[in-house]
Amino acid sequence: MASGRLSxxxxxxxxxxxxxxxxxxxxxxxxxxxxxxGLGSARVAQALAEAGVRRFFVASAEExxxxxxxxxxxxxxxxxxxxxxxxxxLIRQAQLTPxxxxxxxxxxxxxxxxxxxxxxxxxxxxxxxxxxxxxxxAIREIALEQRPRLIMSHLACADMPDHPMNRAQLACFxxxxxxxxxxxxxxxxxxxxxxxxxxFELTRPGIGLYGGLPFEAAMPVxxxxxxxxxxxxxxxxxxxxxxxxxxxxxxxxxxxxxxxYADGLIRAMGPQAxxxxxxxxxxxxxxxxxxxxxxxxxxxPQTPPSxxxxxxxxxxxxxxxxxxxxxxxxxxxLGARYHKAIV
Amino acid sequence: MASGRLSxxxxxxxxxxxxxxxxxxxxxxxxxxxxxxGLGSARVAQALAEAGVRRFFVASAEExxxxxxxxxxxxxxxxxxxxxxxxxxLIRQAQLTPxxxxxxxxxxxxxxxxxxxxxxxxxxxxxxxxxxxxxxxAIREIALEQRPRLIMSHLACADMPDHPMNRAQLACFxxxxxxxxxxxxxxxxxxxxxxxxxxFELTRPGIGLYGGLPFEAAMPVxxxxxxxxxxxxxxxxxxxxxxxxxxxxxxxxxxxxxxxYADGLIRAMGPQAxxxxxxxxxxxxxxxxxxxxxxxxxxxPQTPPSxxxxxxxxxxxxxxxxxxxxxxxxxxxLGARYHKAIV
Numbered sequence: 001m002a003s004g005r006l007s008x009x010x011x012x013x014x015x016x017x018x019x020x021x022x023x024x025x026x027x028x029x030x031x032x033x034x035x036x037x038g039l040g041s042a043r044v045a046q047a048l049a050e051a052g053v054r055r056f057f058v059a060s061a062e063e064x065x066x067x068x069x070x071x072x073x074x075x076x077x078x079x080x081x082x083x084x085x086x087x088x089x090l091i092r093q094a095q096l097t098p099x100x101x102x103x104x105x106x107x108x109x110x111x112x113x114x115x116x117x118x119x120x121x122x123x124x125x126x127x128x129x130x131x132x133x134x135x136x137x138a139i140r141e142i143a144l145e146q147r148p149r150l151i152m153s154h155l156a157c158a159d160m161p162d163h164p165m166n167r168a169q170l171a172c173f174x175x176x177x178x179x180x181x182x183x184x185x186x187x188x189x190x191x192x193x194x195x196x197x198x199x200f201e202l203t204r205p206g207i208g209l210y211g212g213l214p215f216e217a218a219m220p221v222x223x224x225x226x227x228x229x230x231x232x233x234x235x236x237x238x239x240x241x242x243x244x245x246x247x248x249x250x251x252x253x254x255x256x257x258x259x260x261y262a263d264g265l266i267r268a269m270g271p272q273a274x275x276x277x278x279x280x281x282x283x284x285x286x287x288x289x290x291x292x293x294x295x296x297x298x299x300x301p302q303t304p305p306s307x308x309x310x311x312x313x314x315x316x317x318x319x320x321x322x323x324x325x326x327x328x329x330x331x332x333x334l335g336a337r338y339h340k341a342i343v
Numbered sequence: 344m345a346s347g348r349l350s351x352x353x354x355x356x357x358x359x360x361x362x363x364x365x366x367x368x369x370x371x372x373x374x375x376x377x378x379x380x381g382l383g384s385a386r387v388a389q390a391l392a393e394a395g396v397r398r399f400f401v402a403s404a405e406e407x408x409x410x411x412x413x414x415x416x417x418x419x420x421x422x423x424x425x426x427x428x429x430x431x432x433l434i435r436q437a438q439l440t441p442x443x444x445x446x447x448x449x450x451x452x453x454x455x456x457x458x459x460x461x462x463x464x465x466x467x468x469x470x471x472x473x474x475x476x477x478x479x480x481a482i483r484e485i486a487l488e489q490r491p492r493l494i495m496s497h498l499a500c501a502d503m504p505d506h507p508m509n510r511a512q513l514a515c516f517x518x519x520x521x522x523x524x525x526x527x528x529x530x531x532x533x534x535x536x537x538x539x540x541x542x543f544e545l546t547r548p549g550i551g552l553y554g555g556l557p558f559e560a561a562m563p564v565x566x567x568x569x570x571x572x573x574x575x576x577x578x579x580x581x582x583x584x585x586x587x588x589x590x591x592x593x594x595x596x597x598x599x600x601x602x603x604y605a606d607g608l609i610r611a612m613g614p615q616a617x618x619x620x621x622x623x624x625x626x627x628x629x630x631x632x633x634x635x636x637x638x639x640x641x642x643x644p645q646t647p648p649s650x651x652x653x654x655x656x657x658x659x660x661x662x663x664x665x666x667x668x669x670x671x672x673x674x675x676x677l678g679a680r681y682h683k684a685i686v
Contacts, residue, residue, distance in 0.1 A: 034633055
């Protein structure tokens, strides 16, 4: 059993959704793109549908089609990348709602699937996806005549509450949607926490559902336990791993554990990261290999059969900090080789 | 079609194997762990079996069992993590050859599967996997009586030909295997390139098969083309993406492309990385998002439907350098959402 065990707490995901839902007076959707932030979009979305979610967001039509298989008819599935060339049959067959990003996409959609529901994505300053204010002004009347199901935009700096971009984007989005008779959405997790004026008629949390910042009150969702393959004693001066990058400064006991960067444990975390057992931090030694990591277990009286990388002692955001990244990347990188356990 | 297209050249993998095989006078195996370095162990191993590979290496018994399904009976499948608790039935059913790492594992194997083939893994200085010299000395006779199929060790610094660890490990392995009547293996890709005295009776290349350093003569194996979702004009001073991290210093045209760190494009590559089109380098602008990346296409007369991240202009090792990592991590991180095309 040289595979880590990844435990996924679906009840915690549902609880996080309820908790974010309770912070607004409007509908709360759920973002389950990137295979449910790496945790399995089918099971995540089913748990959220049971909790009351009626609208889901994914990145691509392919993701949407897979999700429709899992959810069956009923819930709305919206696609952030909109209606791209080649997407038409997936959008029609899986009853997806493309979030139209550009004039090109609008024309493609109205031409290929007249009468098929769609949403509109506006750019309020992030310059990533969506219609620019001038484009929108030019086609707004035509687009609104087609009764879009949602008009949305996305915040660039919602995890930095004091960043001036937030108010600027709020003002821009408000101005662009003045007088429309269509539900509007600006807030993902960070936007929900910015307060009521960011909520409009629908919010669409992502990372907060999965236990990540900026939702500090989130319940943790994942645990990752990695089995020990073997341990060995090292004399002072002996080195461990590739490039002999770590050298024992004391007589040491080193465990080799069975996961590495091929399991999505970002190689850059290197010796900043720690494993955990019984509340005790155990430093990574040497380079993270493809399938293995060395851990200093000298201070443990006995080496247990596995060590913990994610859990109550170290969450996704703490681990992300060790790798110089964000919790989102820790989650979406979780590898395919783990035994996944739903708890 | 908001998904990248990953082209995998199986003929190049086979050619790389033949080229490495031609550098030695001994048997050449192939390492296909981590799902064939991210490219699909089933198809990679089948292509290599056709090229003449008779012995494959994987990281875990689970990987070995999956590979046996693809390869059928015949080829030997060796497991680097050896015989771990819980592995017995997989090892028996899939006819795997565990590379025993410790006295514990040897006892487990002989007890659970007497007469079932195994190999021995020795630690010659990397301090990661394998029996220490003293352990080996104590059990060598008993182990050899059981007729192991291979005795191996692994080099820590083979990609640094002048590193003193190489000669030290060679001397240690030679000394530990003096007089044994069993095939020996020390060299992976780097070890093959170190020269004949490192080859013993079997080599087992990994990264070189997949086109990565230190095998500079390798044929490239992967191409990755990422579709453009939309483009927009930016005025001087407008910013792009999360945290508004990039600001236009000229009137710019920015393309948003449909892949991000959830597709294994390491977030740390950020603005060091470049996309390519027609031999022209196009800088990443702003932060890599989960499903999207901004690219400066101002200097292109026309924006094509997709931009290239991996290909003739930028290989896995060049991209790795942008992310501060190694080509191995670029390969094993390649995500699940790509359309995979075998060429």
